[in-house]
Amino acid sequence: MHIAIIGAGISGLLSALELVEQGCSISIFDQQQAAQAASWAGGGILSPMYPWRYPQAVNDLAQFAKPQYQAWNEKLKPITGIDFEIHETGMLIFDEDDFEIGINYAERHHEPMQQAECLNREQLEQINPHIHPKFKQALYFSQLANVRNPRLLQSLTQYLKQHPRVRFFEHCPIQQFQITEDRIQAIQSADGRLHRADHIVLATGAWSQHWAAQLGLEIPVQPVQGQIVLFKTPAQWLPSMCMNKVMYLIPRQDGHVLCGSSMRHVGFDTTPNPQTQQDILTACFEMVPELAQFPIVKQWAGLRPGSPTGVPYIGKVPSLNNVWMNFGHFRNGLCMGTASAQLLRQLMLGQETIVDPAAYDPKQLQPTSICA
Template sequence: MHIAIIGAGITGLMSALELLEQGCSVTLFDQQAAGQAASWAGGGILSPMYPWRYPAAVNALARHAKPLYQDWNQKLQPFTGIDFQIHETGMLIFDESDFEIGLSYAKTHQEPQQQAKLLDQAKLQQINPKVDNSKFKQAIYFSELANIRNPRLLQSIIRYLKQHPRVTWHEDCKITRLNIQQGRANSISDEHGRLFQADQYVFTTGAWSQYWSQQLGLEIPVQPVQGQMLLFKTPENWLPTMCMNKVMYLIPRPDGHVLCGSSMRQVGFDTSPSSEIRQDILQACIEMVPELADFPLVKQWAGLRPSSPDGIPYIGKIPKLQNAWANFGHFRNGLCMGPASGKLLAQLILEQTPIVDPVPYDPVRLLESSHLML
């Protein structure tokens, strides 16, 4: 089976990997270079931030992130020479209003990665002496949470796919039209009018998914939401754990880079960083770890998250079409839902037993959105 995947961010790339594993041939399209949008820009925490704030359907996919990425890293590294750098740092959360619900969530769900305990000040300082001990007297500690170095993850997958004999690439190729006859897609066209054909067509178009609303006859409620990030350079292994407070986070990399984020702004497709938001992020992160102010700020950037109304992605067959599929709308959790999203999509296309109950993700929900818009 030949499958066209429109969008080569983490969702499209993971979908391609899973379909290749099942013997399919894949053609990947992206309007720019692969892996350059939100997938590159994010932090790479392998869990939703504050999972108790998200629907069960988000956590059902996200809980597979760490083990699936570990498996893929083992498979791909011999071919690519690139390690994803899955960094098992654990996470400290300082939001006191979340202590009780966070501990209750951990106890109720008993997920391996969401084990949590309440730390007193002495234990907190022992685990992460960089935290401001005059401000933070307690924290809940998720010892099993990890982060992935998403630029390396993307480099590895792209390198693997580019040397794979059953993969064809079309980067800097903007697909603008789905050509439909009698309830089937029979080809797609790019902005120059070139036609491409496949057996199945998959839309992994992230923040740009709403573009397809008119052609699909659906209202696709996916909007770009800008998130801004800062990057510091400290000594290797300087910050022992990830830290989070008031939705701001610090993510340490093994080589001493520390990612700081993140904001939420609705500014369309604008990816220009804002100096005001930069100050907000700086203030929040230095409040957690004051010594960070002593190190150089080496980079800042912004990316576009594909927001959906409830954060639950649309994964499955597109209504009214026999051979077109959706895998978009992951909002803040594209990286941590990515591997399970790709696996679920492949299983649905190939009529296999799904990794999770597919009903909550069914794009039939788009018909309801369209009805509400009338």
């Protein structure tokens, strides 16, 4: 089976990985270089922020993130020489309004990875001595981890590029579908070339609304900008992730600390905003004042694929027998990525599914209005 995957971000690359491991041949298309955009720009927390604030369908996929990335890292690292750098730091949450629901979440939803304990100030200082003295309590999720997503993406890309059944077409935007009755017969790139495959997977993130007219569907996915500031501290300086009021600090093993994140509706603009940067810094220094003594080495903004509830669309397009979706993950593309790709592979190959696919079914998308 030959499958064309449009989009070489985390969703497209993981979909390719799942399918090529089952013996499929893969062509991967992207309008720019592979492994860029939101997949590269995110923080890499292997859990939704405040999982109790999300629909259960988000958490049903995200719960597999840490063990599945650990398994893929073990498989790919000997071949690519690149470690994902999964950093098991745990997470401190300071939002007191979330303490009660957070402390009971793991037991209530049978997610042992989300086990939490409430720390007093003395315990808090033992976990992370850099926290501002005004925080007297915190929820501590000891099993949460982050992955260094640029390294994850480098490893995935390198593994797939050396694979004999995978071809990459970078800087090759797909513009048109050639549709006959209930199938896409070919996809046409901007240079006019036609590319044929047995099945087509759309893993196009924030750009997915581009297909609405050709598919005759309303696709409510919009770009939502998120901005991050990167500090450099000594290695292992910040011992845990921290979160308060939807702002976070994510330490890497080598001392880099990511501070974010924001949400702005500015179309496809990825220009960092000075006021947003100041808001991020204010929130992060409120948690860890000492961070201000270290240099900012970089800042950037990426585009999340904003969907109405944050639940992605995964499955077959209703009116076409060989077109599949895997997009719309909003803020949780990385932590839902492995299970989303596994679910897609299972649906495409008629296998037993890891979760009930109904919540992600593209059948819920409405047909395009004739008047529109």
